[in-house]
């Protein structure tokens with residue numbers, strides 16, 4: 001069951017590694033949890049999840065894997081619990097004398113066997129458990145202080161019910177980075193962008209100034225430091241306006257503007273659906289003041305990182321046909337222009353506010369995705385993350 | 394000894410488990426959470442409850458991993474050399490110990506707090522991997538290896554400004570302090586102000602949680618702000634009813650300053666409809 005849990009977590013894209021799995025077992029052995037499912041949940045969560053964005057996935061998997069535990073047979077339950085854990089559990093409550101007693105009973109194997117029988121018995125009786133409690137001195141388990149709570153993983157209704165709630169509450173749903181960008185997670189997004197803009201600032205020796213001021217000091221050393229050059233990230237934003245996506249576009253625009261000071265340059269242009277021969281900077285004057293796309297390519301060098309934001313949802317004609325645009329007559333097809341842009345800007349991504357799983361349903365999305373070399377990412381924290389990574393390469 | 398919270402600190406069961414795991418296995422515990430959720434004080438409280446010395450290392454944007462180990466002041470040595478100072482012969486005169494060295498050298502197990510690790514350069518956590526793993530480091534200048542006499546209990550806090558490297562994360566336990574629910578918050582208030590009037594707490598919490606729900610606030614008030622505010626209310630001896638004001642304007646004075654710290658948020662709040670909701674609920 002442990003391995004199953006581990007694998008299911010990986011399937012759900014919770015990035016757990018063997019190291020963490022081993023740490024969990026180590027934690028169990030060290031007696032960190034008090035043998036209730038709830039405390040096992042907390043321990044495994046603290047061990048296996050390292051980012052609040054994965055907590056919700058973890059909760060779901062935990063609920064799924066350990067849901068059936070109430071109905072499991074004691075054998076299965078015992079099989080599920082590493083023997084080491086049980087040993088440790090016993091050890092924790094054992095005195096030296098009692099340990100010797102165990103030896104005389106036939107050692108650990110014998111103990112495990114008895115334990116298995118007891119569990120089976122306990123299950124058979126409706127009022128299970130009484131045999132464990134208050135039998136100190138008569139039953140080896142009672143005598144050894146075997147914590148009945150512990151053995152009853154998943155059998156004690158009360159405890160379990162209370163515990164189940166913890167992960168079923170799904171309190172971390174909002175932290176999942178697959179949800180779209182909004183006011184809640186915009187801060188996190190900002191931080192990601194800042195990091196992208198900065199990527200390390202430090203100080204270094206200013207050799208010329210050190211020599212100058214040391215000389216000025218009549219030879220007594222006077223070290224001068226300067227801050228390392230600030231990262232010079234230049235960004236060009238292309239925003240699709242005038243459609244159902246305006247709200248998302250606004251979020252994105254605000255997002256980048258908020259970190260504007262962090263970039264060396266940040267410029268943006270608007271387009272509608274697909275880039276053509278011209279774009280504009282001011283939406284109110286979009287018909288009168290256009291900037292030819294060729295001019296944009298001349299003005300902004302390939303060192304700029306291009307970020308398109310749009311839903312890429314349109315009629316395929318708007319991409320492949322000269323004259324396919326819905327608003328004006330374009331001499332050359334949208335794809336020709338998009339190709340020019342992607343050839344010019346080596347580092348380019350397309351952020352799409354549409355949910356990623358729906359991309360396959362729209363032909364034009366697939367076409368655009370292909371045109372930008374598969375560098376289309378959803379407008380979620382996770383998508384932004386992947387996008388930024390693609391831009392940094 | 395298990396950590397179960399202290400007289401001045403409320404720990405939820407999930408936090409306790411994470412802390413105890415970190416103590417038992419002597420692995421660092423990484424703590425994240427909204428500002429003011431008690432990340433920094435946690436280390437202090439654990440140290441106090443275990444009766445262990447606490448060593449705090451507050452990280453800044455310019456902090457380097459090396460600063461935690463030791464610093465070698467070559468410039469001072471150069472200067473002394475030029476001045477012909479005798480000290481210059483012994484390199485140890487120019488090596489100053491960092492926090493980690495202090496912790497490693499301690500005769501008993503210490504609690505080490507590395508506060509706001511995300512403030513530093515992204516390389517910082519990676520540069521500390523080996524030291525935190527093996528609890529030792531090498532001093533090149535003197536060719537000695539400093540080994541921890543006792544493996545410390547390490548707490549690391551982060552405000553999420555930067556992501557931490559995977560290799561670093563794999564070595565830590567992790568806990569995200571969720572913003573306290575009402576019940577937990579009542580307990581937190583209780584440890585800070587055992588004598589506070591229950592009626593005042595009830596009214597204050599209602600206002601507080603509704604305020605946090607206000608969309609578009611630049612800065613949501615946190616636990617520490619709530620505590621400051623309650624202290625003010627107690628000092629001013631405001632009756633609980635004062636918090637039931639019917640319009641936002643008259644609620645502003647008791648709120649302003651402690652809870653809403655910027656002008657924009659105050660304006661936003663004034664325009665709010667939530668009081669109308671309170672009114673229509675008829676309480």
Ligand SMILES: Nc1ncnc2c1ncn2[C@@H]1O[C@H](COP(=O)(O)OP(=O)(O)OP(=O)(O)O)[C@@H](O)[C@H]1O
Nearest residue numbers: 401402403427428429430431432433434581616617
């Ligand atoms: N669980 C708690 N029990 C008692 N007091 C608490 C608790 N959580 C927070 N506080 C109080 O809230 C205040 C803020 O705590 P602290 O400075 O540790 O927050 P923080 O998470 O480190 O914030 P920041 O991210 O701003 O550094 C402290 O005065 C502390 O006493």
Ligand SMILES: [Mg+2]
Nearest residue numbers: 432433434550
């Ligand atoms: Mg803090």
